[in-house]
Every structure is written in C-alpha cells, then in structure tokens.
Amino acid sequence: MSSFTFDGTPVEFRPGQSIGAALIAAGIRSWRTTRIAGRPRGVFCGIGICFDCLVRVDGSPNQRACRVIADEAMTVTSQEGTGHGDLAV
Amino acid sequence: MATLPCEPDASGLGLRGPALGGPALGRPALGGPEASGSVPSAMAVGGVHAEGIVTDVAVVGAGPAGLAAAVAAAAAGAAVVLIDSEPVVGGQFWRHPAPAPVSGIGPLREAEVAGVHHNLRRYRSLRRRLAGHVAAGTVTHLAGHEVWALEPLPTGGAGCDARGDAEEAPEPRFAVYATAGAPGARRETTVHARSLVLATGAYDLQLPFPGWDLPGVMTAGGVQSLLKGHAVLAGRRVVVAGTGPFLLSVASGLLRSGATVPGVFEAARPTRWLREVRAVGAAAGKLAEGLGYARDLALHRVRYRTGWTVLRASGEDRLQTVTVVPLDSAGHPVTAGSRSIAADVLAVGWGFVPQLELPVALGCGTTQDPHGLPVVVVDSEQRSSVPGVFAAGEICGVGGAAMAVVEGEIAGTTAAEELTTRTGADRLAERAIDPRRVHLLHRRDAWRAFAGALARAYPVPAGWIDRLDGDTLVCRCEEVTAGAIRAVAIRDGAADARSAKLLARPGMGWCQGRVCGYATECLAARTAGTTPRHPPTERPIAAPVPLGLIGAEC
Numbered sequence: 001m002s003s004f005t006f007d008g009t010p011v012e013f014r015p016g017q018s019i020g021a022a023l024i025a026a027g028i029r030s031w032r033t034t035r036i037a038g039r040p041r042g043v044f045c046g047i048g049i050c051f052d053c054l055v056r057v058d059g060s061p062n063q064r065a066c067r068v069i070a071d072e073a074m075t076v077t078s079q080e081g082t083g084h085g086d087l088a089v
Numbered sequence: 090m091a092t093l094p095c096e097p098d099a100s101g102l103g104l105r106g107p108a109l110g111g112p113a114l115g116r117p118a119l120g121g122p123e124a125s126g127s128v129p130s131a132m133a134v135g136g137v138h139a140e141g142i143v144t145d146v147a148v149v150g151a152g153p154a155g156l157a158a159a160v161a162a163a164a165a166g167a168a169v170v171l172i173d174s175e176p177v178v179g180g181q182f183w184r185h186p187a188p189a190p191v192s193g194i195g196p197l198r199e200a201e202v203a204g205v206h207h208n209l210r211r212y213r214s215l216r217r218r219l220a221g222h223v224a225a226g227t228v229t230h231l232a233g234h235e236v237w238a239l240e241p242l243p244t245g246g247a248g249c250d251a252r253g254d255a256e257e258a259p260e261p262r263f264a265v266y267a268t269a270g271a272p273g274a275r276r277e278t279t280v281h282a283r284s285l286v287l288a289t290g291a292y293d294l295q296l297p298f299p300g301w302d303l304p305g306v307m308t309a310g311g312v313q314s315l316l317k318g319h320a321v322l323a324g325r326r327v328v329v330a331g332t333g334p335f336l337l338s339v340a341s342g343l344l345r346s347g348a349t350v351p352g353v354f355e356a357a358r359p360t361r362w363l364r365e366v367r368a369v370g371a372a373a374g375k376l377a378e379g380l381g382y383a384r385d386l387a388l389h390r391v392r393y394r395t396g397w398t399v400l401r402a403s404g405e406d407r408l409q410t411v412t413v414v415p416l417d418s419a420g421h422p423v424t425a426g427s428r429s430i431a432a433d434v435l436a437v438g439w440g441f442v443p444q445l446e447l448p449v450a451l452g453c454g455t456t457q458d459p460h461g462l463p464v465v466v467v468d469s470e471q472r473s474s475v476p477g478v479f480a481a482g483e484i485c486g487v488g489g490a491a492m493a494v495v496e497g498e499i500a501g502t503t504a505a506e507e508l509t510t511r512t513g514a515d516r517l518a519e520r521a522i523d524p525r526r527v528h529l530l531h532r533r534d535a536w537r538a539f540a541g542a543l544a545r546a547y548p549v550p551a552g553w554i555d556r557l558d559g560d561t562l563v564c565r566c567e568e569v570t571a572g573a574i575r576a577v578a579i580r581d582g583a584a585d586a587r588s589a590k591l592l593a594r595p596g597m598g599w600c601q602g603r604v605c606g607y608a609t610e611c612l613a614a615r616t617a618g619t620t621p622r623h624p625p626t627e628r629p630i631a632a633p634v635p636l637g638l639i640g641a642e643c
Contacts, residue, residue, distance in 0.1 A: 001194055014320070015189030016197035021319035029407045030304040036568040040406050042304040043323075044565070044604075046311025047181060048174065049292045051599035052565060060272040062599075062633075066311075068272060069176065069187050 004074040006031070013070040020046070020053050020065035031055050031065065031078040038081075054079050142229060144170040146504045147265050147282035149236050149447060152180020153490040154482025155288035156215045157497030158504070159230075162286070163222040165505035170280050171219070171228055172267055174235040174632070178219065180290055181310060182490040183212045184317040201320050205313075205342035207378055211494065234267035234278060235632040239447055241475075242281065259283050259508065262477045263451075268634050277638045284477045284504040287448050287465070288497060291441035291483035294460070296553050297563045297571065297608050299401040301437070305408025309339045309438035316342050323348075324434030328411045330354040330399045331438040333547040337382035337393070339436050344389045351430045353386065354397040354413045356439075356550040374491060375539070398550055400427055402435055411435045420551045439549050442607065443484045446631035451475050455625045458486050459544035462607065463625040469530060471500035479504050488540030495533045502526070554615045563612065564605040566598020574609060575616045584617035586610035587624075601628050 001012040006023065013022035020043045023031060030040035032054050044052040046066050053065040058075055061083025065076075146162045148155045151173035159171040171178075176187035183206065189196035203209060222228035242264055261281035268275045293308035300306065305324065309331060312323040326349045329340045333355075340353045386393055400412040400422060414427040440460060448465045449455070454474035455463040464487075465473055465480040473480050479500040482493035506520075520526055557563075559572030577583040577592040586602065586609040589595055595609045596602025602609070606626060614621040 014195045014197050016186040017319045017321065018187075021315055021321040024315065024323060025319075025321045034568055039302060039568075040304050041302070041565075043307060043311060043315075045292060045308045046314040047292060047308075049600060050308075050565065050604045054599070057272045063272045066314075067174075 002070075002072045004070055004072065004076055006076045007078055011076070015070075017070055018066050019055060019057065019063075019068050019070045019074070019076055022070050023065065031076075033078075033080050035081040054083060056083060141279045141281070142170055143261055143281045144168045144229070145282070145508050146170075146284045146286060146501070147172060147263065147280045148286040148288060148501070149173075149239075149265065150180065150288035150290055150482070151175065151178040151230070151232075152288060152290045152482060152493065153182055153212075154290070154493035154497035154500070155180070155286065156183075156212075156219065157494040158286040158288055158479075158481055158501030159228055160215055160218045160222065161498040161501030162505040163227040163501075164218075165502050166509045167227075167284075167505035169222070169228045169501075169505075170231060170282065172231045172234050172236055172265060172278075172280065174233065176233050178216060178230070178232070179212060180490075181292075181314065182207075182493075183209075184314055186318055186320065197320055202317050204345050205316050207338075208374070208490070215494070231267065231269070231278060231280075234269045236265055236267045236447060237630055237632040237634040239263060239265045239285070239450060241451065268632070268638060275635050275638060277634075283508050284479065285451075286471075286479045286481060286497070286500045286504055287453075287473075287484060288480070288482045288493070288500075289444045289447055289484055291443045291487055292603070293438040294440040294442045294462075294549070294607060295437070295604055296439050296549070297557060297561050297605070298399055298553075299558065299561050300403050300408070302562050302565050303402050303404050303408045304406065305404065305433055306402050306435045306437065309335060309436045312434065312436040313339050313342060316346055320346075322346055323436065324432070325349060326351055326432045327434040327436055328352060328354070328413070328430055328432045329436045330356075330397075330411070330413065331440075332356045332550060333438065333440050334359075334379060334543065335438060335441075336436075337379065337386070339438075340391065340393075341382040341385040343436075344385050344391065350386075350389065350391045351432060352413070353391060353393045354399065355393065355395045355547075356398040356416065357547045358395045359546040360395070375489070398422065398553075399435070399437060400424075403429075408433060408435060416550070416552075422552075422556070440544075440547065441483060441487045442603070443487060445484055445625055446628045448473060448478070448480055448484060449625045449627055450629060450631070451478055453478055453480065457623065459541065460549055460607075461621060461623045463623060470503040471496055472503070486537070486540060487544070488536055492533065492536035492540060495529055495536060499526075499529050499533060554612055557612065563608050564595035564598065564602075566600050566604075567594040567596075569593055569595040569605075571612060574612050578613045578616035582617060583613050584619045585613055585622060585624075586626075589613040602626060 003010040003012045011026045030042040032041045041052045044050045048067045054062050055065040056077040057063040145167035146169045148159045148171045159169050163169045177185045179185050186197035263282050265280040267278045270276045293310040315321045315323050396416050400414045403410045410429050411432050412429045414422040454466040456466050458464045465484050471479045481496035481500040557571040561571045573593045583589040610621045
C-alpha cells in the first residue's frame with residue numbers, strides 16, 4: 001500500500017483513490033471544522049459539489065478531498081474554518 | 090487544432106478569461122495553422138500555464154450523454170474536444186477509478202468495481218470507440234479539466250483559422266475555459282469551438298433534516314461514487330433513505346460490496362407507478378435492472394419500506410443513530426411508529442438537480458422539471474434556444490443513463506452535421522428518413538415518457554418544510570438555520586432563495602447554493618405564502634479557479 005501523511009500520521013491508500021476515499025477507508029470521518037459553530041465535516045456529496053470535505057493539501061487550503069487523487073508525496077492536514085487562519089491579523 | 094498564442098491584451102490590463110459582467114478583455118486572438126492531431130501546446134507564462142485549442146465541437150461532460158455525443162460527432166466527421174472534470178470517462182453513472190498516479194502497490198483495478206455497475210457493455214463500447222477517435226486525432230479528451238466559464242465569441246473577430254479547407258470552416262462561436270492540475274499548480278486551458286454540446290449531468294437533490302450535517306450522513310450519490318470510483322465502502326452499517334429508484338441501486342451496490350443495510354426507506358409509495366405501464370414499454374432494461382436490485386435486497390433480507398422517511402440523524406461528532414418514521418396517507422409522520430436504527434452512514438437522496446451553470450451562462454432557455462427545477466429546453470434534435478449550443482442528458486430533464494446516451498448521440502450527430510455538411514432542403518429530407526435518426530428520436534421520446542412517469546411516482550415528499558424545526562441547518566456552508574430563513578421571509582418579505590440569500594446568507598458559501606438552493610426557495614416561499622419558482626441560478630464562475638489564473642499577466 002502507498003500512504004500519505006494526514007496530520008502527521010500515515011494513511012494508506014490504493015493508487016487511484018481520492019484523499020477523501022482513503023480517509024474514509026481508514027475510518028476517519030471528518031477533517032474540517034466549520035467557520036461559525038466549529039462543527040466537524042467530512043465527505044457529504046462525494047462528487048465535488050458541496051465543498052464540505054475541504055482539506056489542506058501540500059499547504060494549499062480548501063481542496064476538495066473527494067476530488068484530489070491521493071499521491072505518495074502528499075502532506076494532508078485537517079482544516080479549521082476558512083483554512084486561512086495563518087493570514088489572520 | 091491550433092494553439093492559441095498568448096498575447097498581451099489590448100486593454101493593457103493583462104486580463105484574460107471571460108468577462109464577468111462586462112465586455113471581454115484581452116481574449117487571446119486565434120491564429121496559427123491548425124495542426125490536426127497535435128496535442129495542445131502549453132506555455133509557461135509567469136508560472137501560469139495557458140493552453141489553447143480550436144475545434145469544431147466541444148463537448149462538456151463525459152458521462153453517458155457527453156461520451157455518446159463526442160463519439161457521434163467524431164463519427165460524423167467533426168473535430169471534437171471532450172472536456173471532463175473526472176480522470177476517466179463515465180460520469181457519475183459509469184464512474185471508474187482514476188488511473189494510478191504512481192506505481193504503488195495495489196492500484197485500483199476497473200474489474201473490482203464491475204459488480205456495482207450496470208450496462209457496462211455499452212460503456213465499454215463507447216469508450217473503445219472514443220479511444221479509436223483519440224488515436225486517430227479526431228477527438229482530444231481533456232480529462233480532469235473543470236470548466237469554470239464559457240462565453241460566446243464576437244463574430245468576425247476571432248482571427249484566422251487555417252484548416253485544410255480554410256474558406257469553408259466557420260469561425261469558432263464559443264470559448265470554453267477550464268482548469269486542471271494538482272492543488273497549488275492549476276493551469277488553464279481554453280477551447281474555442283464552433284458548436285457546443287453541454288452534458289453536465291446532475292447531482293443529488295437534498296432536503297434538510299435535524300442532524301444532516303453530521304459526518305456519516307452522505308448523499309446517496311456520494312456513497313455510490315465511493316464504491317464505483319474508489320472501491321471504498323462509506324460505512325459498515327448503512328441506512329438508505331429518501332426517494333427514487335436510485336436508492337435501490339445504491340443499496341444493491343452496498344450489499345454486493347459487503348456492507349450491512351439495516352433498511353431502505355422510500356418516502357413515496359411507488360406502486361402507483363405501475364399504472365403508467367404504457368410508458369414502461371420502452372424500458373424493459375430498466376425493469377430488469379430493478380428486478381436485479383429487488384433480488385439483491387431479498388437475498389440479504391433487507392426490508393424495503395415505502396411510505397417511510399428520515400426524521401433525524403443523531404450522534405455527537407459523527408452519525409450513530411438514524412430515526413425513521415412511517416408516513417400516513419396524507420404524508421404526515423406517524424411518530425408513534427418511529428424507529429431508531431444504529432448506523433455509521435446514512436445514504437440519502439430525494440432525486441436529482443440538473444447542473445445548469447453552463448447553459449444558463451450562455452442564455453439557454455429553460456423550463457421546469459416535475460420537481461419545479463430548471464432544465465434546458467431543447468428541440469427534437471437537442472438544440473437549445475442558443476444557436477450552436479446543444480444539450481443532452483440530465484440537464485434536459487433527469488431520465489437516466491440509457492436516455493442520456495440516446496440524447497448524446499442525437500446532439501453529437503446533429504452538431505457535427507450542421508458544421509460539416511450542407512443543410513439544404515435535400516439533406517433535411519434525407520435526415521428525416523434516415524433510419525438511425527428515426528430510431529433514436531423514437532427511443533428518446535419513449536425514454537422521456539418513462540422518465541416522466543418515474544418523476545410522478547417519486548415526488549419530493551410533501552410536508553418536509555413544515556416539519557423543519559428552527560434550529561435545523563439549511564445552508565451547510567454558511568451555517569444558516571431554517572429559523573433564520575423564516576425570519577427574513579416574515580420580517581422582510583424574502584419569498585425566494587435569492588432574497589433570502591441577500592438577507593440571511595443561505596447559498597452565499599462555497600457551494601454557491603447548489604446544496605441548499607432548492608430547500609431555501611421552498612422554505613422562503615412557504616413562509617411568505619407564495620409558490621416556489623426555482624428560477625435558474627446564475628453562477629458565472631462554475632468551478633473554483635485560482636485568482637492567479639483570472640488575473641494572470643500574459
């Protein structure tokens with residue numbers, strides 16, 4: 001199996017799977033908190049429509065985990081709020 | 090195909106891409122010889138890649154309709170560019186795993202997901218024909234390309250286009266803008282096309298209910314896409330609920346892949362559908378498919394309950410319990426009969442929403458489907474109201490893959506013939522008696538009748554709006570509750586989704602109201618005492634695009 005890192009931990013995936021599919025297969029249901037209520041979210045629509053499954057991939061926030069095909073070299077991190085907390089003043 | 094040289098635009102602003110609410114600025118001028126069969130060239134400009142292609146027919150979407158359209162248009166002699174957001178053709182219905190990006194261990198194989206598919210023979214045949222056209226250079230397949238905008242090109246200003254028969258070739262009428270690539274390294278491709286076939290499909294229609302934002306609650310289509318595209322089970326115990334025959338397909342796929350399905354809860358009582366057998370004659374294959382699902386459910390002793398609906402989903406930070414309830418003949422829940430079921434996933438869907446951003450952006454005329462949702466109006470040969478723009482499949486009214494294939498073939502053939510052959514009276518008369526065309530038109534009409542019967546058999550269940558308590562989220566992105574929408578409907582007279590959005594923000598977030606738009610329109614109208622109208626929503630940016638691409642200096 002190949003793996004990428006998710007919040008520092010290796011997550012195995014089969015080449016061809018999306019990040020979201022690999023996370024679900026690993027038993028991980030949510031990887032984002034909402035901006036207002038801080039509620040957990042994961043895959044909802046699974047086809048790129050709903051933007052619930054947003055995640056940070058190699059430093060780029062707001063990537064749809066259901067659409068990004070996983071790769072060995074990827075660093076995936078969960079996302080809080082807008083994903084641009086680093087820009088806050 | 091010709092490459093689009095990336096030239097400094099006349100405005101001096103360095104803007105490229107479509108004009109959003111104003112005249113187009115700095116559109117790349119077409120030029121250069123059309124090198125048939127060449128791959129589009131890429132130019133790195135300040136780190137941003139720009140590609141350009143000129144073609145006869147651009148097909149947007151490679152699901153059943155788009156796939157059939159591309160193959161048919163190429164067979165009729167047109168140069169075709171097939172643009173699709175997915176890595177592999179097939180759309181949602183025939184979704185297949187992406188080719189492995191690295192030579193890792195245990196890559197997904199297509200054979201693994203064959204068991205959850207239907208009519209793969211047709212898919213493989215279309216895909217084989219597509220591959221033949223790609224090899225011959227008549228089709229360019231842009232996989233993994235999301236179309237974020239398209240627009241008409243001004244006539245007479247598109248520059249020279251040196252085909253083999255340069256004098257004969259009409260100028261491109263449309264520009265299609267797509268992005269592709271890894272996160273952080275997106276690049277843009279522009280396709281200039283003489284005609285367009287839009288086949289952008291549909292996604293699950295959703296209704297809000299308490300707990301629908303809990304991780305583990307997923308759309309039925311999403312659960313299916315994990316199975317077909319990734320060979321992943323969304324959960325171990327999956328409750329399936331909502332309305333429509335698609336629920337059976339999802340339950341069957343889950344069972345075949347080893348999940349436990351504690352129940353399938355269908356809100357409608359579709360037995361009355363059988364009264365419309367007249368329309369069913371066209372759809373023997375569909376009936377066989379339905380019987381197959383019934384067999385799977387029986388084999389696994391799964392109860393298929395009609396006249397039941399989801400009351401709520403519960404759990405702390407993830408779904409743990411689904412509460413379902415029977416409905417009385419008036420559609421009211423009989424709460425005394427409710428049942429709570431332990432589950433890690435709820436797969437839910439209430440039909441489908443045709444995805445209309447692109448036809449709406451071009452001004453294609455629309456009408457309402459049986460749910461009241463907008464669909465593209467087409468004539469008998471899939472022409473939209475905009476000359477040169479064809480539409481096929483679910484965006485013309487949800488009807489399933491078999492119908493989409495037929496519509497795609499009609500659209501692709503007609504689009505190509507209008508460009509490549511004379512359309513004088515003789516040719517029109519010839520077409521009118523062409524046996525293949527007559528057969529296709531007949532099939533399409535029969536499928537449409539069948540789709541109408543299905544839509545009437547599986548309506549969005551009445552009463553959901555009144556059951557919605559004030560704390561339930563309607564807009565998942567902006568976290569707007571039903572109470573907040575009702576408040577602006579009462580206080581400010583916001584009687585539709587657009588007014589409610591301006592006052593309370595439902596539909597203002599990442600998904601641009603794709604998920605909550607239907608519910609918000611229904612809820613606002615109901616509260617204000619009016620009828621929901623569901624006008625087509627304009628989303629000038631149809632897919633996420635990095636600002637750097639819109640504003641990139643050439």
